Amino acid sequence: FFDTSPPLLFPGNHLRLCERQVFPSFSLARKGGLKMTRGFCSKPQESKASSQRAVPxxxxxxxxxxxxxxxxxxxxxxxxxxxxxxxxxxxxxxxxxxxxxxxxxxxxxxxxxxxxxxxxxxxxxHETLTSLNLERKALLRKQEEEAIKSKTD
Structure with a gap:
């Protein structure tokens, strides 16, 4: 007489209700796929002995x-x-x-x-990348000029 089912306000419950009324032989599996609950297509139930395997x-x-x-x-x-x-x-x-x-x-x-x-x-x-770049280029130009002068002499 007492209804122990969860309230029907949740979206998943509406799906289960429609599923029971329209396709009573199908139920949604927990991982999202359909499976047969009756008949030849149902997955065999695991026995309690196999679920109590020794933990490796x-x-x-x-x-x-x-x-x-x-x-x-x-x-x-x-x-x-x-x-x-x-x-x-x-x-x-x-x-x-x-x-x-x-x-x-x-x-x-x-x-x-x-x-x-x-x-x-x-x-x-005042050590910005721009000032460091300008200093480096000025030094390279100076070295090139000295190299050119030494070659001409």
Whole structure:
């Protein structure tokens, strides 16, 4: 007597309602494709025994142990068990990647700020790219003139 279904205001619920009424033998799979719920086209149900498979374990290398410590998963390398799951290792590597990317962002911003400060100091000393270029070209012209004079003598 009690309706335990979610409210019908959400767009996905309208789709499911129409789907049940128009095509009762089809249902939308979670990954977006259609599948048969009855008949020969349905995917065989996995048994509970197959879903409770043993999780493959991995013996971490010294580098992976350091990543586990740096990512904050363990406080010391001694606390890391001999074998760990791949999911734990992947989570630690992802966390480490995020921390490294944050560090790179901070270093990039710091480098930009330093370059702006140095640029403003160079402007105060009147060291612009234009003046440096003019000085370099004048020096090259002077060297060419000296080379021409030495060849003619």
């Amino acid at each position: 374990l991995h013996k971490p290398t010294p580098w992976e142990k350091k990543i586990m410590v740096w990512s904050g998963r363990f406080k010391k390398e001694d606390e890391i068990p001999e074998t760990i799951s791949f999911e734990m290792l992947d989570a630690a590597k992802n966390r480490f990647r995020v921390r490294v990317s944050y560090l790179m962002i901070a270093l990039t911003i710091l480098g930009c700020v330093i370059m702006v400060i140095q640029g403003k100091q160079a402007v105060k000393r």
